[in-house]
Amino acid sequence: MRQLKHKPGLWTLLGLLLVACLPGFWWQPHQATTVRQDYRSEMAPTFLVPGSSATQNRFNDLVKQLNQSSKNKHSLLRVEVMENGHLKYSGQLRRGDRRPYIVVGFQNHHDGYTNILKQAKWFTIAFKALQATYKFNHFSGMGHSNGGLVLTLFMEHDLAKTGAHADRLMTIGTPFNLEVSDPNEDTQLFKDLTADRDRLPRQLIVYSIAGSKTFTGDGIVPFDSVNRGKYIFQGRVKGFTQMTITGADANHADLPENQQIAELIQQDLLS
Amino acid sequence: MxxxxxxxxxxxxxxxxxxxxxxRQFNAIYRALRLALPLVLIGSIADFIDQAWLQTSGYYYQTLNVSHWLFQLKLMRQYLRLISAGTLGFSAIVMAFAVSFYLVAPVTRATADRLLAGMTAVMGLKFLNVSRTSVLSLHTIHWVSTNLGTQGILIGVLVGLLVGNGYRWALQREQIVRESLTQTVTITSIWLVLLATGGLLWTSTQRASLGSAFLALxxxxxxxxxxxxxxxxxxxxxxxxxxxxxxxxxxxxxxxxxxxxxxxxxxxxxxxxxxxxxxxxxxxxxxxxxxxxxxxxxxxxxxxxxxxxxxxxxxxxxxxxxxxxxxxxxxxxxxxxxxxxxxxxxxxxxxxxxxxxxxxxxxxxxxxxxxxxxxxxxxxxxxxxxxxxxxxxxxxxxxxxxxxxxxxxxxxxxxxxxxxxxxxxxxxxxxxxxxx
Structure with a gap:
């Protein structure tokens, strides 16, 4: 013991070691929360949401096309949300598939402001149920037409409550100002979306694709309505890119099967 | 007792x-290690502060919430990384130089010979750390710096031993008493030609660098x-x-x-x-x-x-x-x-x-x-x-x-x-x- 007293180097080392350990002991109770914040599950599904009047089978051909053009084939699960909030499943997720496609359709898939708000809430029900089953905590989403609105509304209102992180969002022919082509007229939906844009995840990367059948739109959705996306996303998310597709299959209904859009999905959403 | x-x-x-x-051989290596210590120490401390205090994956960064009270994190990281790269990142070069220098030092009083032995070893090391594609495609030569850090110390020592012993043998054989420019040029030229040949042979026949080959072991x-x-x-x-x-x-x-x-x-x-x-x-x-x-x-x-x-x-x-x-x-x-x-x-x-x-x-x-x-x-x-x-x-x-x-x-x-x-x-x- 007397010998130990005469070892200043040893005491300095032990003292410094103890001091260095103190922050660790102090921080440990918060460790799980901190790790969970940065943790990303192995599984990160890609949610596909069809537009009005389309069912959960809307993207069957698109998924087949994407699987054919890629080395990594992904499984497809289809979920239909009934009006009473119950879920109907078809298809299945392959074990070990980390990037499966999950299509969420709605029994009430009609158009209109009130219906779109309801569909966003039904999407949240499906999302929470799937999250509880498959334990993912990050995902990407693609919405065609009103499907893009459903995903945007979900991200603004309910995503934070789920604790999940949205990586990428691709909206295809999404009418952020509904069918209104007048740049001076704002619909209630657009006002809602811009009012809550600060709730969008800061790390989200967004791609908005417009189809060009005529010089004013894709045959159904006016350009101006798609362009309104910039007032919602620009400056609020990590990245926002707008693209216009012309040529064959550029009308509103054909956009999901458009070859160029399939390539963009492969390149920007799934990579 | x-x-x-x-x-x-x-x-x-x-x-x-x-x-x-x-x-003689080990003595040169131990003396070279002692010479490299200040650089390694400064580089390690800079690297430690950078990684543990200023990066999100660092222990002190996480436990002490460094980002909340320390400003100019990015600037500090840039500064520390520069220090670390300039010291630790060249430790293999320092070792090659010093080992060769200390091997030659006892047989010649001519400072030029000692320094040239060291510098030749450095060049030999560089010949082994060259971008393969830049050499084979006859484009501007690009040097690879990733293998010149602490992981490359063994290669640095081996090159230093090879060059230092060769230089020493040549100097002893010539029995140079005074500084002779002709002799120095001759010995250095022979060594550079040999080392460049070795470097070209390795580069043209092997895809991995010498350091990576050792690590694969x-x-x-x-x-x-x-x-x-x-x-x-x-x-x-x-x-x-x-x-x-x-x-x-x-x-x-x-x-x-x-x-x-x-x-x-x-x-x-x-x-x-x-x-x-x-x-x-x-x-x-x-x-x-x-x-x-x-x-x-x-x-x-x-x-x-x-x-x-x-x-x-x-x-x-x-x-x-x-x-x-x-x-x-x-x-x-x-x-x-x-x-x-x-x-x-x-x-x-x-x-x-x-x-x-x-x-x-x-x-x-x-x-x-x-x-x-x-x-x-x-x-x-x-x-x-x-x-x-x-x-x-x-x-x-x-x-x-x-x-x-x-x-x-x-x-x-x-x-x-x-x-x-x-x-x-x-x-x-x-x-x-x-x-x-």
Whole structure:
């Protein structure tokens, strides 16, 4: 013991070691929360949401096309949300598939402001149920037409409550100002979306694709309505890119099967 | 008297250490290591501050919320990375130069010859670290700098030995008395031509750099070893490589990061359930056998201060204290030196094995939970298990027992190293007195 007293180097080392350990002991109770914040599950599904009047089978051909053009084939699960909030499943997720496609359709898939708000809430029900089953905590989403609105509304209102992180969002022919082509007229939906844009995840990367059948739109959705996306996303998310597709299959209904859009999905959403 | 103090084995090791210090080749290497120490020390401290304090994956960054109270993080990181790259990043070059210089120094008084021997070695090292595509495609030559850091020290030493001995032989053969420009140019030219030929041969026939080829050695026998003998083998081979001069972190085994991610996913998604891969290099070797750096260098430092270091030895230990606490073991490897020490090689290999054996047993029989949480860079050695298991006191106790056990293993060897150093110091003083 007397010998130990005469070892200043040893005491300095032990003292410094103890001091260095103190922050660790102090921080440990918060460790799980901190790790969970940065943790990303192995599984990160890609949610596909069809537009009005389309069912959960809307993207069957698109998924087949994407699987054919890629080395990594992904499984497809289809979920239909009934009006009473119950879920109907078809298809299945392959074990070990980390990037499966999950299509969420709605029994009430009609158009209109009130219906779109309801569909966003039904999407949240499906999302929470799937999250509880498959334990993912990050995902990407693609919405065609009103499907893009459903995903945007979900991200603004309910995503934070789920604790999940949205990586990428691709909206295809999404009418952020509904069918209104007048740049001076704002619909209630657009006002809602811009009012809550600060709730969008800061790390989200967004791609908005417009189809060009005529010089004013894709045959159904006016350009101006798609362009309104910039007032919602620009400056609020990590990245926002707008693209216009012309040529064959550029009308509103054909956009999901458009070859160029399939390539963009492969390149920007799934990579 | 010495035999009574240290026993026969210790005496034999001490005399071997002293003999090696008298050996021309080893002497040049040890002197070169001493020369490189200040650079390695500054670089390691800069690297430690950068990684542990200023990066999101650092221990102090996370535990002390550094981003909330420290400004200009980016600027500080840029500055520290520059320091680290400029010092640690060129340690292989320094070694090649110094080894060659010290080999030639005793046979010539001409400073130009000594310096040219060193510089030729540096060029030889560069010839082996050149971008393959830039040479073969006849484009502007690009030099590769990734293998010139601490991991390339062994290659630097080998090139230094080759060039230094060759230069020395040529100088002795010519028996140059005064500085002769013609002779110097001739010898240097011959060496440069030979080294460039060697570099071109390697580049045109091998796809990997010489450094990567050495590093690949540590991996080939062990593919995801989960059984205890596999972990022993991996640890011994990596310790041996570190001792020989391939310093710094070794690259991970293929598939290891996937297992680590699966372990984390298991505790995140199903808290309370057993993790799928409890016994891996990550959960055993990285957590319980790397305190202070590879070879349980924190135990070595504890033993260093526990024995009776003289003032110079104490000062050396104190200099290496901060980086060793952050698991940056390079300053101790170079400064003591552990590298190429015939005495310290034994505990440097044995101590981690003891720690691995005990930890493997405790995890295997579930006395201690396996690590699944991400490990922050710069976490003090004994705390890695505690934080990695999400606050298990059993893991902390195991780490402390491992540390104590390894300190005990190091203790006699450290004592013998200190005795050998004192003997060498006394010889140097006597030699100086005789000369005077």
């Amino acid at each position: 010495l035999e009574m103090q240290v026993g026969r084995c210790g005496q034999w090791l001490i005399s071997l250490d002293v003999k090696l210090h008298h050996n 540590v991996h080939w026998p062990f593919h995801l070893p989960h059984f205890v003998l596999g972990l022993f083998g991996y640890s011994s081979l990596s310790s041996l490589l570190q001792w020989a001069g391939v310093l710094g972190p070794l690259t991970t085994i293929k598939g290891e990061s996937i297992q680590t991610a699966q372990n984390l996913a298991a505790i995140m998604d199903h808290p309370g359930r057993a993790i799928p891969h409890p016994l891996t290099i990550h959960t055993v070797v990285s957590v319980y056998a790397n305190m202070g750096g590879s070879g349980m260098l924190l135990a070595l430092l504890l033993a260093w201060f526990l024995c009776r270091p003289d003032r110079a030895q104490r000062r050396l230990g104190s200099l290496c204290l901060v980086p060793t606490l952050g698991n940056y073991g390079v300053p101790l490897m170079v400064g003591l030196p552990v590298m190429l020490s015939p005495i310290l090689v034994i505990p440097f290999i044995l101590a981690p094995l003891a720690s691995i054996g005990l930890s493997w047993l405790c995890i295997r029989f579930q006395w201690v939970p396996a690590v699944a949480y991400p490990l922050a860079t710069g976490t003090p050695g004994p705390l890695i298990g505690y934080l990695g298991t999400g606050g298990s006191w059993a893991a902390l106790w195991l780490a402390l027992i491992d540390l104590a056990l390894c300190t005990l293993i190091y203790w006699p060897f450290v004592k013998w190293t200190q005795l050998a150093q004192r003997q060498l110091m006394e010889e140097a003083v006597d030699h100086a007195a005789t000369k005077a």
